[in-house]
Amino acid sequence: MTASSNEPSRRLAAVPDVDPAPNPHATQEQVEAARTDTKLAQVLYHDWEAETYDDKWNISYDERCIDYARGRFDLVAGDQPLPYERALELGCGTGFFLLNLMQAGVAKTGSVTDLSPGMVKVALRNAEHLALPVDGRVADAETIPYEDNTFDLVVGHAVLHHIPDVEQSLREVLRVLKPGGRFVFAGEPTTVGDFYARWLGRITWEATTRATRLSALKSWRRPQSELDESSRAAALEAIVDLHTFDPADLEKIAESAGAVEVKARTEEFAAALLGWPLRTFEYAVPPEKLGFNWARFGFTSWKRLTWLDETILRHVVPRRYFYNAIITGVKPS
Template sequence: MGDDTPGDTPEETPRPAATEAEVEAAWHDTDLAQVLYHDWESGTYDDKWSISFDERCIDFASARFATTLGPAAAAAPKPFGRALEIGAGTGFFSLNLRQAGWLEEVVVTDVSAGMVDVALEHARRLGFPDGEGGVSGQVAGITELPFDDASFDLVLGHAVLHHVPDVEAGLRECLRVLRPGGRFLFAGEPTVVGDRYARALGRATWAVTTRVTHLPPFRERWARSKEELDESSRAAALEAVVDLHTFHPGDLARTALRAGAVDVTTATEELLAAFLGWPVRTFEAAVNPERLGWGWAMFAYRGWQRLGRVDRVLSKVLPQGVFYDVGVTGTRP
């Protein structure tokens, strides 16, 4: 296991923010929007989502992976031999799963070269060997994977399917590169209902926080600059373009079956935890980050963690569709 802490991340070259003209062009070109947004976000993505490669995120990634595996977890090989991550971002899911012992060899892919660069830098800092048997990366999208048929034991992703224009075609391509009996697993996708309350909570928190922090008693210590808020607004505009789908769990399972998968199951997480998590994330984006520290991060995480335990109990009695996150897994015949 690596010993990175949340504040111990590689120095990243800042990438220029998208201009208004670029954002306008991206509204009409989904592929451009995906690359532009994720290249732009690559230098700040870890801070935005409190990503780290320490025990906190290792436990989180491992628990989410096991929850999505569901009944298959007991029979799943550990580690999976050769794993391909789709939309890997900065490597949060696969690199933490490798540290937890779930994965052996990892290939990270993303449509953003910036994201792949950061993920590979994280892998080097964690001491993983490059290439075969370790961690490697390529720029690639889910519907055109540059890999041979039947070349992976596992294809996985976290919070990526909602960015994919044709989810069924993407899952069919994942099945192509899986060996017979190989498994795909995608976690952290927004449900239809969950997305509605998450966005409502985010908008309300943003409005209240930005107004309060610009009042005279708080402005100097708590407010972000107008330039930073404008940049966040441009990011939010692009985010609306790249977030293409929300899912009903049953519909997502049927999509996987149409793609050719078997043994398909879904699992959902976060209800009460989402009602805390989304206001917390929005608050962090709206205030001067110097006012928040490790104590705040642990307060937010521990609160989310406690509510997550309650959610696991509620998941036994409430329908899947009311939860925020849905994951899906299945195998290649």
């Protein structure tokens, strides 16, 4: 079922005028409560990560990430006329996807929403620093607090796998899109890709934290309090990552929600096999130990392996084996 003129519009009367404040330091009691409350877990985990998220994932708002965001968009919607007048980012995090797409000329103005107050705060701060016209709200992706037919484009990065009811969320996306409007969601983990990425991450974390217990490598060990907090965050992460997707199944979900012109692409196979150990290692050691040369090595390696993935491997490896899925669709006119 898709949104139509016969369905009741969602009004904003029930939306609070003041967004809740971020809670960046979840207690053990809150973590325990979140084990049985998925949306509480989402808020606690992403509030905890908000202020350090860009550093953790090497997110920037310069040419490197502008090109990355535009590249993900162009993989599934590169033939569309630009710019879109008004865009929404669902589950915005720190605003990485929308803000870089706006800098790339994909959209003129933007709105950001996230269930985490901490993430919305950081996204709006990033938009202000970039002098981009963006507003934002703390919001549930299953009940988006905007009127019908508001946006020309809805985007998201690594958000659908956090949402309990993905099809309901996509219905909401179609409701707030104008007829003919498009959505693009990137960075969604495939089922096979998530399996090998998690195992690579666990092995790298265990090896690094064990090795840095040795006296010769003591200076490479993060303070125990930081490792303990990371472990607590990891416990929440296991709760907030609700889904993985087979690309074909993701297309069916979007079509069932009412979208047309649905298409899924996947990316990062060789790049993911290297990327996940590198990212995990970076987070397991003090950041001052890794300088510019390490960052250049990581980025250059990722670029080369991405070229290998796109030029050769995508022609011989089934798409479900790649790590990231990108899905696009259009609201019927």
